[in-house]
Amino acid sequence: xxxxxxxxxxxxxxxxxxxxxxxxxxxxxxxxxxxxxxxxxxxxxxxxxxxxxxxxxxxxxxxxxxxxxxxxxxxxxxxxxxxxxxxxxxxxxxxxxxxxxxxxxxxxxxxxxxxxxxxxxxxxxxxxxxxxxxxxxxxxxxxxxxxxxxxxxxxxxxxxxxxxxxxxxxxxxxxx
Amino acid sequence: xxxxxxxxxxxxxxxxxxxxxxxxxxxxxxxxxxxxxxxxxxxxxxxxxxxxxxxxxxxxxxxxxxxxxxxxxxxxxxxxxxxxxxxxxxxxxxxxxxxxxxxxxxxxxxxxxxxxxxxxxxxxxxxxxxxxxxxxxxxxxxxxxxxxxxxxxxxxxxxxxxxxxxxxxxxxxxxxxxxxxxxxxxxxxxxxxxxxxxxxxxxxxxxxxxxxxx
Numbered sequence: 001x002x003x004x005x006x007x008x009x010x011x012x013x014x015x016x017x018x019x020x021x022x023x024x025x026x027x028x029x030x031x032x033x034x035x036x037x038x039x040x041x042x043x044x045x046x047x048x049x050x051x052x053x054x055x056x057x058x059x060x061x062x063x064x065x066x067x068x069x070x071x072x073x074x075x076x077x078x079x080x081x082x083x084x085x086x087x088x089x090x091x092x093x094x095x096x097x098x099x100x101x102x103x104x105x106x107x108x109x110x111x112x113x114x115x116x117x118x119x120x121x122x123x124x125x126x127x128x129x130x131x132x133x134x135x136x137x138x139x140x141x142x143x144x145x146x147x148x149x150x151x152x153x154x155x156x157x158x159x160x161x162x163x164x165x166x167x168x169x170x171x172x173x174x175x176x
Numbered sequence: 177x178x179x180x181x182x183x184x185x186x187x188x189x190x191x192x193x194x195x196x197x198x199x200x201x202x203x204x205x206x207x208x209x210x211x212x213x214x215x216x217x218x219x220x221x222x223x224x225x226x227x228x229x230x231x232x233x234x235x236x237x238x239x240x241x242x243x244x245x246x247x248x249x250x251x252x253x254x255x256x257x258x259x260x261x262x263x264x265x266x267x268x269x270x271x272x273x274x275x276x277x278x279x280x281x282x283x284x285x286x287x288x289x290x291x292x293x294x295x296x297x298x299x300x301x302x303x304x305x306x307x308x309x310x311x312x313x314x315x316x317x318x319x320x321x322x323x324x325x326x327x328x329x330x331x332x333x334x335x336x337x338x339x340x341x342x343x344x345x346x347x348x349x350x351x352x353x354x355x356x357x358x359x360x361x362x363x364x365x366x367x368x369x370x371x372x373x374x375x376x377x378x379x380x381x382x383x384x385x386x387x388x389x390x
Binding site for chain 2: 027032033034035036037038040041043044047048
């Protein structure tokens with residue numbers, strides 16, 4: 001009986017650990033680029049945002065306040081790219097993210113996933129995976145994860161602000 | 177049985193408190209000051225005047241931002257074949273200091289074996305110090321602190337934009353490094369990389385610079 005309880009407790013404890021571990025694993029791959037932007041950075045940007053006059057440049061305090069953290073990973077190393085994609089896909093599966101859209105072009109698979117939040121228009125996380133590992137001359141992989149309490153309609157604004165690749169597709173997916 | 181357990185718990189608590197209060201949180205400042213004297217470390221303080229910036233050419237907001245910055249303090253520890261073990265200890269220690277509650281991490285960027293961390297201390301609209309910490313398994317580690325009073329990010333960004341148009345005089349930088357014993361004429365080895373990297377992160381052109389170990 002005790003053993004069963006212990007196993008259950010460990011199993012429950014292990015699950016949340018796995019969720020973040022996935023991206024930490026990605027961060028320890030060789031020959032990759034990793035960028036992490038924290039909530040503190042978004043708060044600082046929100047401060048700055050208030051001074052910007054140009055409406056087009058303004059990200060909007062609401063948007064910046066809704067972000068928790070943003071992670072970007074990319075690589076042109078064939079081996080790391082494959083590993084990166086599989087870690088990302090495993091994360092999507094184990095966290096039950098829902099595919100919002102996907103585009104398959106020649107050498108590139110683009111997919112956009114979201115994790116629904118507590119209210120219909122808000123999402124907790126969005127993950128973008130660009131898989132170009134089948135391009136033998138120039139294999140690449142790009143993975144992006146943004147967490148927070150994000151308004152679905154604001155996503156294209158967000159990706160524009162971050163100058164994320166695949167913007168056109170994202171805009172179509174989230175506003176169409 | 178219970179009494180013994182209680183005693184053990186209390187003793188452990190007491191021991192923990194005693195241990196943590198003995199090892200009081202070293203701040204980045206104290207670490208930098210202490211390390212200046214350690215072998216292999218290069219520590220310097222760069223005053224604003226070195227850049228030869230004429231702030232009269234700035235807009236009011238940029239001038240205010242320029243005035244809010246007091247100085248840049250840099251600590252570099254190049255990695256050599258001999259100091260690998262010490263390097264690991266020191267970089268772990270520095271990393272731990274920067275995990276302290278008073279430091280807020282803004283961004284982390286890893287690329288080509290170099291890990292860079294950007295942090296700040298203070299309030300978001302009144303920043304006291306901006307910290308750039310970089311480590312590289314090949315070259316070494318460095319930390320730069322931009323110190324000031326109530327620095328405001330948007331003001332600083334405006335200042336940086338205007339700086340692109342205003343001239344920066346590199347002769348001042350060469351001079352200071354010379355007085356520190358860093359030869360700016362001959363070529364160095366590993367150290368060159370870390371010092372250069374540190375300065376380049378400030379936007380200073382280092383193509384003319386070379387460094388030798390002290």
